[in-house]
Amino acid sequence: MRGAERIGETGTGCGVGLAWLACGARPGAELVSVERDAERAALAAELFAGMPTVTVIQDDWTEIYRDAPYDLLVLDGGGQGKTGGPVADPHRLLRDGGTLVIDDLSPAKHWPPRFEGKIDQPRMHWLNHSGMDAAELRLGPDLAAVVATRRYG
Numbered sequence: 001m002r003g004a005e006r007i008g009e010t011g012t013g014c015g016v017g018l019a020w021l022a023c024g025a026r027p028g029a030e031l032v033s034v035e036r037d038a039e040r041a042a043l044a045a046e047l048f049a050g051m052p053t054v055t056v057i058q059d060d061w062t063e064i065y066r067d068a069p070y071d072l073l074v075l076d077g078g079g080q081g082k083t084g085g086p087v088a089d090p091h092r093l094l095r096d097g098g099t100l101v102i103d104d105l106s107p108a109k110h111w112p113p114r115f116e117g118k119i120d121q122p123r124m125h126w127l128n129h130s131g132m133d134a135a136e137l138r139l140g141p142d143l144a145a146v147v148a149t150r151r152y153g
């Protein structure tokens with residue numbers, strides 16, 4: 001995603017993932033990250049204070065809609081569907097061909113994938129999404145990510 005002009009993230013945490021995104025982004029790319037926890041958001045905002053292209057918003061993840069659409073969107077704190085609540089709408093959040101990433105998943109060992117003994121409905125939501133081409137990538141023995149690209153048109 002080196003060509004991404006606008007990058008979003010939900011769940012800034014302390015800004016580790018955001019720092020990786022900022023390091024890999026093309027010059028001039030705009031990055032927006034939303035963190036609900038006030039202390040973490042303030043720490044992260046301080047960390048990126050010298051980078052005018054990086055904005056940290058302290059609020060619920062749904063504020064990520066404010067600066068949409070994105071070329072790359074990482075759902076790391078809200079919007080993935082993992083913990084209930086509303087699920088992100090890729091038609092509003094992504095440009096055509098834009099990519100969405102959800103990580104911190106256990107690698108699927110069955111089809112359909114299961115989590116804690118039940119079908120992993122949040123993962124199925126993204127893998128079966130009619131507007132997205134999605135795949136699960138195994139990153140390690142106990143870690144996987146879903147990467148999904150918004151279809152054109």
Ligand SMILES: C[S@@+](CC[C@H](N)C(=O)[O-])C[C@H]1O[C@@H](n2cnc3c(N)ncnc32)[C@H](O)[C@@H]1O
Nearest residue numbers: 011012013016017035036037060061076077078
């Ligand atoms: C897994 S951590 C994020 C890690 C971070 N992205 C990194 O790479 O270091 C998840 C974060 O999402 C935040 N979070 C959880 N629910 C949220 C919500 N509804 N809106 C915004 N942030 C949320 C949590 O406070 C937590 O800091």
